[in-house]
Amino acid sequence: MQWSEEGFVLVARRHGESSAVVSLLTAGHGRHAGLVRGGSRQRGVIQPGNRVMATWRARLADHLGSFTLEGVSSGLGVILPDRGRLAALTAACAVAEAALPERHPYPRLFRAFERLLAVLASDRDWGEPFVRWEITLLDELGFGLDLGSCAVTGATEGLAYVSPNSGRAVSDGAADPYRDRLLPLPRFLVAEVAADAAAVGQGLRLTGSFLERHAFTPHGRKLPAARHRLLGMISMATTSPGVITVAERT
Amino acid sequence: MGGPDIERLIGLVAKLPGLGPRSARRVVLALLKRREALLAPLAEALRAAAERVRTCSRCGNLDTADPCAICRDERRDPSVLCVVEDVADLWAMERAGVFHGRYHVLGGTLSALDGVGPDDLDIRGLLARAGDGAVQEVILATNATVDGQTTAHYVAERLSERGLTVTRLAHGVPIGGELEYLDEGTLGAALKSRRAL
Numbered sequence: 001m002q003w004s005e006e007g008f009v010l011v012a013r014r015h016g017e018s019s020a021v022v023s024l025l026t027a028g029h030g031r032h033a034g035l036v037r038g039g040s041r042q043r044g045v046i047q048p049g050n051r052v053m054a055t056w057r058a059r060l061a062d063h064l065g066s067f068t069l070e071g072v073s074s075g076l077g078v079i080l081p082d083r084g085r086l087a088a089l090t091a092a093c094a095v096a097e098a099a100l101p102e103r104h105p106y107p108r109l110f111r112a113f114e115r116l117l118a119v120l121a122s123d124r125d126w127g128e129p130f131v132r133w134e135i136t137l138l139d140e141l142g143f144g145l146d147l148g149s150c151a152v153t154g155a156t157e158g159l160a161y162v163s164p165n166s167g168r169a170v171s172d173g174a175a176d177p178y179r180d181r182l183l184p185l186p187r188f189l190v191a192e193v194a195a196d197a198a199a200v201g202q203g204l205r206l207t208g209s210f211l212e213r214h215a216f217t218p219h220g221r222k223l224p225a226a227r228h229r230l231l232g233m234i235s236m237a238t239t240s241p242g243v244i245t246v247a248e249r250t
Numbered sequence: 251m252g253g254p255d256i257e258r259l260i261g262l263v264a265k266l267p268g269l270g271p272r273s274a275r276r277v278v279l280a281l282l283k284r285r286e287a288l289l290a291p292l293a294e295a296l297r298a299a300a301e302r303v304r305t306c307s308r309c310g311n312l313d314t315a316d317p318c319a320i321c322r323d324e325r326r327d328p329s330v331l332c333v334v335e336d337v338a339d340l341w342a343m344e345r346a347g348v349f350h351g352r353y354h355v356l357g358g359t360l361s362a363l364d365g366v367g368p369d370d371l372d373i374r375g376l377l378a379r380a381g382d383g384a385v386q387e388v389i390l391a392t393n394a395t396v397d398g399q400t401t402a403h404y405v406a407e408r409l410s411e412r413g414l415t416v417t418r419l420a421h422g423v424p425i426g427g428e429l430e431y432l433d434e435g436t437l438g439a440a441l442k443s444r445r446a447l
Contacts, residue, residue, distance in 0.1 A: 011363050013363070013364075017267055017268070043395065044433060044435075044436075045433075047395055047396050047435075048396050049396070050435075071433055073434050074433050074434050074435035075434075075435065075438075076396070076435035076439075077421070077434065077435040077436065077437065077438025077439035077440075077441075077442065078438055078442075080394065080396070080399040080421070080435075080439070081399075081421075081439070081442070083403035083406075083407070086396065086399055086400055086403060087400070087403075089396070090362065090396060090400060094362050094363065097363075224362050224363075225362040225365075225367070226362035229362070
């Protein structure tokens with residue numbers, strides 16, 4: 001068995017003295033793990049978020065198999081010095097690693113991940129793209145949000161909440177009886193407005209709630225610590241502006 | 251083959267980094283052939299190390315004395331503290347002979363995947379040392395990896411309230427490095443950290 005494809009490193013776990021078990025996100029083979037021999041020599045290549053050309057070989061399809069990896073590109077030069085971008089990268093990799101089933105292709109999610117990494121490796125806003133990536137993740141896992149119209153009235157204007165049960169938007173006017181049970185819907189998801197730290201925090205709480213409920217809790221797991229750390233950082237940015245920058249726009 | 255004692259010795263040597271069962275057998279055979287010159291002094295040195303070496307309660311270095319020789323050395327600058335992940339990193343810095351301040355060994359890096367949180371590292375000890383009034387600069391010399399830099403940002407955040415200068419090691423072109431063979435990440439970091447000539 002053998003295939004070659006480009007992918008992104010999600011995690012690398014040390015295996016023995018010098019090898020590593022590396023998990024990649026690829027377009028055609030989904031989240032796929034393999035053994036990288038001499039992984040300690042390739043430590044720079046197997047950093048989360050790096051784009052690599054992978055060749056996977058195994059005797060049988062259900063074996064772990066081994067990867068031969070070659071670095072293609074890396075945005076870590078921009079990401080590592082910026083604590084917000086670094087937290088977003090580790091959160092995205094940790095969530096993808098924990099939420100996605102192995103060896104099931106999600107080409108649309110791969111492209112969304114590719115776009116998110118391109119944003120993180122640039123000086124562009126990363127808060128909104130991160131939330132949108134998690135929305136794509138929910139969608140691809142079969143738990144997509146329906147933010148097009150109000151679940152109660154059918155209105156397409158004034159959408160301000162999301163039902164935690166159905167994942168459908170609810171307009172401000174129809175929210176009254178359940179307002180305290182609904183999840184706030186950040187405006188940038190339904191209108192052309194800039195996403196400030198507070199709105200990004202709302203978005204992360206929204207997607208986090210559905211990810212936890214559908215992708216983690218049923219399997220007895222919790223959202224990864226890196227994801228909690230990202231939300232904590234964003235929450236801090238809303239009270240102490242300048243701690244991290246999620247949006248460059250004014 | 252060589253009796254249970256020798257097999258046990260081979261088994262133990264094979265657990266050392268860089269050695270497998272085959273090379274362990276060669277090491278043990280070499281030791282047994284040079285019993286007086288090598289085996290006996292090595293056994294004595296190992297016994298002494300096991301009895302005397304301890305972790306420095308101030309910095310986390312390994313030494314036969316607590317505080318360690320670096321922490322006791324009054325010629326070293328107490329106002330600069332270099333934070334490293336592991337004792338091996340401290341030893342690497344000392345080999346370079348370019349740093350004359352004091353060290354603090356964290357004992358690893360934060361890793362969400364491996365379940366290593368702030369309480370698993372000696373961050374509390376670092377904060378206590380950084381707040382003792384003598385320290386003015388903290389150099390974060392963690393590895394230029396995702397986990398290393400995540401840890402550096404976390405420590406920098408914890409130190410930010412103390413009014414200290416917090417710096418980190420530069421990332422860029424290594425001495426003798428050729429641009430053609432550098433990865434994009436390192437090149438990007440080098441370009442961002444360029445200096446006027």
